[in-house]
Amino acid sequence: MYRILVINPGSTSTKIAIFEDEKEVFSRTLRHSVEELSVYKNIFDQYEFRKSVILGALEENGYPVNGFSAIVGRGGLLRPIPGGTYEVDEVMLEELRHAKQGEHASNLGAILAHELAQLAGVKAYIVDPVVVDEMNNIARISGHPEIQRKSIFHALNQKAVARKAALEIGKTYEDVNLIVVHMGGGISIGAHMKGKVIDVNNALDGDGPFTPERSGTLPLTQLIDLCFSGKYTKEWVLKRIKGNGGLVAYLGTNSAIDVQKKIDDNDKYAELVYRSMAYQIAKWIGKTAVALRGNVDAIVLTGGLAYDSKYMVRWIKEYVSFIAPIIVYPGGDEEKALALGVLRILKGQEKPKIYHEEAERWQKTTCL
Incomplete structure (x- = not known):
């Protein structure tokens, strides 16, 4: 049995869920007041606060952080990449910390997953972020060369x-x-x-x-x-x-x-x-x-x-x-989708993708 922790940050909440294989055994929506978040200048600055809230909820409900097989966060605003499950690495974290593709609460997903995975001694992942781009080049042409159709969904x-x-x-x-x-x-x-x-x-x-x-x-x-x-x-x-x-x-x-x-x-x-x-x-x-x-x-x-x-x-x-x-x-059910993406990796049904490799490959094959 694989036990997976799922972290799904929103603008004023952080959803967490625990799956044992395909079955959800625990879930909580941890709400954050405007006053709590107003002291932080940007999204990245919130990660220590949200991390402590998550750890508190896990401890309160009897789930030690070292009891997980893997930890997965919702993917944030990254460079365009194909769909799949990605292992969180330093290239990804660096781009999310500095919001190089834009500010969004989902940027914290990989960061929080990485921080907790470090404590647990396991790997962190993201699955199918909103920037997934597998469009054919013919679909990118808009009608004017200064405007290109984008895949954001x-x-x-x-x-x-x-x-x-x-x-x-x-x-x-x-x-x-x-x-x-x-x-x-x-x-x-x-x-x-x-x-x-x-x-x-x-x-x-x-x-x-x-x-x-x-x-x-x-x-x-x-x-x-x-x-x-x-x-x-x-x-x-x-x-x-x-x-x-x-x-x-x-x-x-x-x-x-x-x-x-x-x-x-x-x-x-x-x-x-x-x-x-x-x-x-x-x-x-x-x-x-x-x-x-x-x-x-x-x-x-x-x-x-x-x-x-x-x-x-x-x-x-x-x-x-x-x-x-x-x-x-x-x-x-975003939380279950995240868990299933990682479960396919843990069971050996898929291999995790490397973010910078896929982003660079996308750039080479889709540049118009």
Whole structure:
């Protein structure tokens, strides 16, 4: 039996979980107040504080840090790399400590895993960070050489449910073609071909369907007119694209549950907007099927919106069921996905990847 500690840092919390092989035996969400975090200048400065909180929770619940086979953290903002499980090394840590690719709470995942693994005398890992990039070069061309399409998406959950769906079909992940749709505050739709995500919308920076709080792809000249109208600042526009777009802009809420209640109460405008979101998701699924040349084994719906079988899932099915069978895995268990990624290493089913080698290889093979 392998015992794995999972660390998933968020902006105001740190989720920890303990797995014994595939089974979760312990989990906690350790919350951090604004006052506690306000004394730290940047994300990296928080690691000693969060480390002590994690150690305290483990001790309180009878889990000595030296009792783990491996420790895994959520991957942060690194250079683009292929998917997989990566052993934490000094090159990775140096980039995360100095936030060379940007500040984000997930940067602490590898750092905390490394610190605790040092105490435990085991290895630390990350699995499928958001910067996973396996796109074909043809998918990177945007239409203008100064702008290149990027792969930033919910790689951890997408890869995890893709593997689960492949098993349900009776095949391995490397033997299937899937369209995976992660539907949460952000929505990413990936074309998974034989174990690689060869095309996906940039779910972070505004590409794709509109979402509960993001505007998605907008008519370009109208957006340019808005930006140069003199009425708004750059910050205002960026916030309207990511944070105050989508359902928030139309209906004043990012809660799909609230919108569903409005529809139940016969709010026709709410129904139109919510159905339009399903319609846009369906159109992007259709576009993604083209990347797979129509050879699609299944469409996988996941994320928080996949719980809505009454409206969202039903409407999407009405539009795209002609493409392939649809499999629904509501929610997204990031902690289990991290644990399973490491378990494959411990069992010898995969070999851990070396970060700087994969990042350099990516640079050489994808430079346009």
